[in-house]
Amino acid sequence: VxxxxxxxxxxxxxxxxxxxxxxxxxxxxxxxxxxxxxxxxxxxxxxxxxxxxxxxxxxxxxxxxxxxxxxxxxxxxxxxxxxxxxxxxxxxxxxxxxxxxxxxxxxxxxxxxxxxxxxxxxxxxxxxxxxKPPAPTIYPRVNLTLDDTFRQAVSVIVPCHNEELNVGPLVRRLIELFDHYIHEIILLNDNSSDKTGDVIDELARQDTRIRSVHRAPPNGVGRTITDGLRAVTGKYVLSLDCDFQHLLPEIRDLFDGIAEGYDVAVGSRFSRHSVLLNYPLVKIVANRAFHMIARIVLLAGFRDLTNNLKLMRREVAQNLLLREPGFAINAETGLQPLLMGYRVKEVPISWIGRGVDMGVSSFRVFKVGGGYWRVLYRLWMWRFLKAGPYSALRRRSSIALDERRTGVTTAR
Incomplete structure (x- = not known):
């Protein structure tokens, strides 16, 4: 047969x-x-x-x-x-x-x-x-841009710190799959010591939609993402890391979530349909402990909102108050929209650990963990006491009421 x-x-x-x-x-x-x-x-x-x-x-x-x-x-x-x-x-x-x-x-x-x-x-x-050998990684040329809602409307922000091996393949694959959706790709070089800066400059020369941004010290992924969110001009904002090239086809599910009416779609590593390969044990324990305690402290339901794979409407990004300089910004961008009253959907994804050809991640649990607990404490103060560093954070209903009164609407 x-x-x-x-x-x-x-x-x-x-x-x-x-x-x-x-x-x-x-x-x-x-x-x-x-x-x-x-x-x-x-x-x-x-x-x-x-x-x-x-x-x-x-x-x-x-x-x-x-x-x-x-x-x-x-x-x-x-x-x-x-x-x-x-x-x-x-x-x-x-x-x-x-x-x-x-x-x-x-x-x-x-x-x-x-x-x-x-x-x-x-x-x-x-x-x-x-x-089976030979083993070239040959990706099929498939265009996943099926919804005109997102046509030339998506700003992509990618923080890059010593990512010369990954940023090129990520960008090329992203364009291959979602070309018609892309309004701009903002590549932010966070004081890299390798050739990341040269790589993103060359990518920018090849495509006018790509912007290379070279940050001055101090470095930090939180500062980098904040700069990116401030610079976007598209109707929607997609934030992702350089080592997410294996996940790019699954981003289609995030677009489906926004098309269904959600304001934010987050790639969830710990939903019932997620797949984890080579995920470090210490990170699993830390992630599950943080989210379990966060659900209790904030009296809210969610599974995994701290991944930097998020698609949101631009007005959501504009209304966030981001204070963390490091990786804990992922807790801010995940938890703040939910507590502000925006509709947030968790989308199952497959997470694959970095191979030897992708370099080493700069994420260290024991080094960055304090920032996550700081975010949780500050969000608790805002949610129940309306105090603390997030005191100026406003619920979606309050923002919408002001817009109706003034006749001014944030970007949609």
């Missing part, structure tokens, strides 16, 4: 055991185009629940016939067959049946356990990825 057909991506679920894996993977390798990828989601033989079920099945006369391969077995087999870029992650500690009230807790517990050394080897499944 498949003679003469080849595929760029093949996905399988619970298909490999010791008796057929070698033959099956040989067939898969033959069906892949050069550079094609394979993704298998296989049961983990080391999982305690699976072993318990296997034992019970044996006792009642229904033994599990499968001979599952362990993670080292899968690595060795794929390598012998000639696959490259092999990696696998242990995944999923959540098993049915589940009570609806317990899903949130179990989902977050599963994310933590999946990243705990030793414990993660007991997860329910193994997510396995491999690639």
């Amino acid at each position: 498949l003679d003469g057909r080849y595929f760029g991506f093949i996905i399988g679920h619970d298909m490999l055991d010791k008796r057929n894996a070698a033959w099956l993977l040989q067939q898969v390798l033959a069906l892949l185009t050069p550079g094609g990828r394979v993704l298998f989601y296989e049961s983990n033989p080391w999982n305690v629940i699976r072993r318990l079920r296997q034992s019970l099945g044996y006792l009642v006369g229904h033994p599990d016939p499968r001979l599952l391969l362990s993670r080292p077995d899968l690595y060795e087999l794929l390598s012998e067959l000639g696959f490259i870029r092999i990696f696998s992650v242990f995944n999923d500690f959540v098993y049915p049946p589940l009570a609806p009230k317990g899903i949130w807790f179990l989902r977050n517990l599963s994310i933590i356990l999946e990243n705990v050394p030793g414990m993660r080897t007991l997860a329910g499944s193994i997510l396995l990825h491999a690639q």
Whole structure:
């Protein structure tokens, strides 16, 4: 049936055991185009629940016939067959049946356990990825600009600190996917010590919509994003980091959220449909702890609003009060609109850790954590006491009332 057909991506679920894996993977390798990828989601033989079920099945006369391969077995087999870029992650500690009230807790517990050394080897499944050589990363030329609402109306701001490896691929891919939406791309060089400045200047020479901005000290991603938000002239503002090039196709879902009537759409790493790969354990624990406490302190419902992947109407950005010089600005841009009464939608995204070809992130949990708690305290003071550094922050209803009285409307 498949003679003469080849595929760029093949996905399988619970298909490999010791008796057929070698033959099956040989067939898969033959069906892949050069550079094609394979993704298998296989049961983990080391999982305690699976072993318990296997034992019970044996006792009642229904033994599990499968001979599952362990993670080292899968690595060795794929390598012998000639696959490259092999990696696998242990995944999923959540098993049915589940009570609806317990899903949130179990989902977050599963994310933590999946990243705990030793414990993660007991997860329910193994997510396995491999690639057929040669392995150039060839992206399909697809234009995702389907809604005329955003045509030439989106200002993109990208903070850049030592991102010479990433900013070029990010911008080129962004234009390829969302060309008709782009009003301007503002690349802000935050006192980089590498060749980031030269790269963004060259990008600006190639496209008149691209603006290169070179900041003077002091540096800081918060200061950089603030400068970018002040400089935008488009109807909508998209803020993202240089290492989000893998997520660009998913930004379409953010545009869909705004088209539905929301004022802000945020890429959520911890929704029930999000995917995390190589996300550091310490960052998971810090993120989940902060959001859990923030929900209690602010009496508001949300899952993950501190990611710098946000699309918002320009008037929302204009009405924010941004005080943080560092990464905690992501808490300000996420939580302030929600508490001000704007409609905020969390959109599930896939988060992939930086590869060796993307450089090193400058985010350090223990260094920047204090800023997030400072934002939370200040927002609590504003929400319940109308005091503190955010005292001038105004709710959306108050802004709209003033606009009706004066007849002046902020940019829409």
